[in-house]
Amino acid sequence: MEKDWQPKILAFLCNWCSYAGADLAGTSRVQYSPNIRVIRVPCSGRINPLFILKALQSGVDGVLVSGCHPGDCHYLSGNYAGRRKSATLKRFLEFLGIEQGRVQFSWVSAAEGGKFSQVVDEVTRDIKRLGPLKKFKKSS
Amino acid sequence: MAMIQKKLREKTKELLAKKEVDLVIGFSDWTLPLRTTPIFIRTPEGAEHLVWNSFCENNLAAYLHKFSRLKVGVVVKGCDARSVVALNLEKRFPNHPPLLIGVVCQRLVDRKKVKKAVKGEILQAVEQGDLLLVKGENFEVSLKRDDFLYPSCQSCTHRTPHQAHILIGDPVEEVSLVETHPEVGEFERKSPEERWDFFEKETSRCLRCYACREACPMCYCGECFVDSSRPKWIEKSLSPSDLAFYHIVRAYHQTGRCSGCGACERACPMDIRLTYLTQKLNQEVKDLYGFETGIQPEAAPPLSTFDPEDQQGFIK
Ligand code: SF4
Ligand code: SF4
Ligand code: SF4
Ligand code: FES
Numbered sequence: 001m002e003k004d005w006q007p008k009i010l011a012f013l014c015n016w017c018s019y020a021g022a023d024l025a026g027t028s029r030v031q032y033s034p035n036i037r038v039i040r041v042p043c044s045g046r047i048n049p050l051f052i053l054k055a056l057q058s059g060v061d062g063v064l065v066s067g068c069h070p071g072d073c074h075y076l077s078g079n080y081a082g083r084r085k086s087a088t089l090k091r092f093l094e095f096l097g098i099e100q101g102r103v104q105f106s107w108v109s110a111a112e113g114g115k116f117s118q119v120v121d122e123v124t125r126d127i128k129r130l131g132p133l134k135k136f137k138k139s140s
Numbered sequence: 141m142a143m144i145q146k147k148l149r150e151k152t153k154e155l156l157a158k159k160e161v162d163l164v165i166g167f168s169d170w171t172l173p174l175r176t177t178p179i180f181i182r183t184p185e186g187a188e189h190l191v192w193n194s195f196c197e198n199n200l201a202a203y204l205h206k207f208s209r210l211k212v213g214v215v216v217k218g219c220d221a222r223s224v225v226a227l228n229l230e231k232r233f234p235n236h237p238p239l240l241i242g243v244v245c246q247r248l249v250d251r252k253k254v255k256k257a258v259k260g261e262i263l264q265a266v267e268q269g270d271l272l273l274v275k276g277e278n279f280e281v282s283l284k285r286d287d288f289l290y291p292s293c294q295s296c297t298h299r300t301p302h303q304a305h306i307l308i309g310d311p312v313e314e315v316s317l318v319e320t321h322p323e324v325g326e327f328e329r330k331s332p333e334e335r336w337d338f339f340e341k342e343t344s345r346c347l348r349c350y351a352c353r354e355a356c357p358m359c360y361c362g363e364c365f366v367d368s369s370r371p372k373w374i375e376k377s378l379s380p381s382d383l384a385f386y387h388i389v390r391a392y393h394q395t396g397r398c399s400g401c402g403a404c405e406r407a408c409p410m411d412i413r414l415t416y417l418t419q420k421l422n423q424e425v426k427d428l429y430g431f432e433t434g435i436q437p438e439a440a441p442p443l444s445t446f447d448p449e450d451q452q453g454f455i456k
Binding site for chain 1: 327328331332333334335336337339340365373379381382384385388389391392395396420421424425428429442443444445446447448450451452454455456
């Protein structure tokens with residue numbers, strides 16, 4: 001591994017909560033690690049497992065999906081439906097040998113700027129420990 | 141088995157004569173030994189072509205999508221019947237739910253295992269009780285049928301198609317002959333590195349012929365994700381990464397829908413191991429949501445519903 005390697009992490013953030021949480025972290029000048037690239041989604045239930053796989057294949061080292069806390073989804077149940085997809089996909093990827101920690105999930109509300117930065121730091125730390133993703137990545 | 145075949149023909153003849161169905165999908169003999177072929181019967185006389193043996197390996201539920209405007213009777217084993225229940229749950233048959241002609245399955249013989257056990261080309265194979273008599277030009281052997289079963293059939297605990305409208309054969313005691321899904325266990329005992337290597341080594345032989353998808357009753361999408369060009373999820377290449385992509389998604393799309401029939405793996409011309417993937421997903425939904433495909437005819441498929449109390453220890 002190169003000494004100055006930095007992981008690339010793709011974060012899918014729900015527009016109504018985690019994206020606003022990230023915004024709050026920013027406006028509150030809370031520091032968090034700069035390794036994430038954010039894609040805003042309308043709801044964590046919008047995540048198709050294909051998004052996560054495509055990201056891993058295309059060169060990111062990890063993926064974070066973050067949505068509203070249970071009970072707080074703007075569309076009432078999007079995060080509940082998403083939770084089942086997340087649980088099964090996560091287990092399946094680990095079964096296949098993709099390291100635990102490559103794909104992570106969190107609930108972060110619009111008021112939780114502090115939690116957002118903490119989550120991002122934790123995920124970044126985990127993925128730094130795992131090193132660059134080699135499996136599955138498409139060599140170009 | 142001869143009794144079953146006789147009853148199957150009688151029932152089919154009756155159904156078609158009384159016009160209770162327009163079409164019966166079943167199995168017929170084929171030119172190659174150890175194999176059968178699907179047959180589509182529209183007249184009472186046609187019923188004479190039906191066969192029943194341990195080579196009836198297709199999941200005929202896969203053909204139902206082509207005949208949604210007809211009243212169809214379909215010959216199903218335990219696993220196939222569960223596929224039809226799963227398809228019913230997905231509202232695939234709004235006009236005419238198929239009539240299930242269920243046969244209590246004796247477990248199927250893995251033709252590839254038989255071929256490996258003998259030297260030379262097999263010209264004839266017949267079942268006699270628990271034995272399999274295999275003949276070639278210079279040999280004639282009798283094998284113990286139960287030593288040559290498909291892995292998915294060895295561990296099957298749903299041989300009786302309880303959901304069937306017509307049941308042929310007596311219900312059996314449902315026991316697995318081996319540890320549940322031995323292939324899943326075997327795979328899980330490897331390290332993550334070894335697991336990925338195994339998976340990639342298997343899938344790297346894939347030709348992307350999609351026979352596995354075509355054989356599966358649950359792969360009925362108008363446009364499969366591999367064929368979509370907007371967005372283009374996957375390149376039309378044989379790179380290890382794209383092959384892995386196809387196989388992760390094909391398997392994952394079966395979550396809570398796969399009956400474990402094994403038709404995908406049997407259809408593969410490259411002998412690629414496939415069922416351990418969907419069997420693992422079956423175990424997951426059973427463990428997480430207490431769901432088993434095709435058992436509870438009213439239970440919503442696990443990924444199209446939720447419970448506010450679902451497990452979420454993995455979420456930060
Ligand atoms: S994925 Fe394979 S084992 Fe599962 S239902 Fe489809 S064909 Fe049968
Ligand atoms: S692999 Fe997925 S998208 Fe393709 S036909 Fe099967 S279920 Fe549909
Ligand atoms: S049947 Fe085999 S070779 Fe064909 S697409 Fe499926 S896994 Fe690949
Ligand atoms: S709107 Fe945020 S998870 Fe549904």
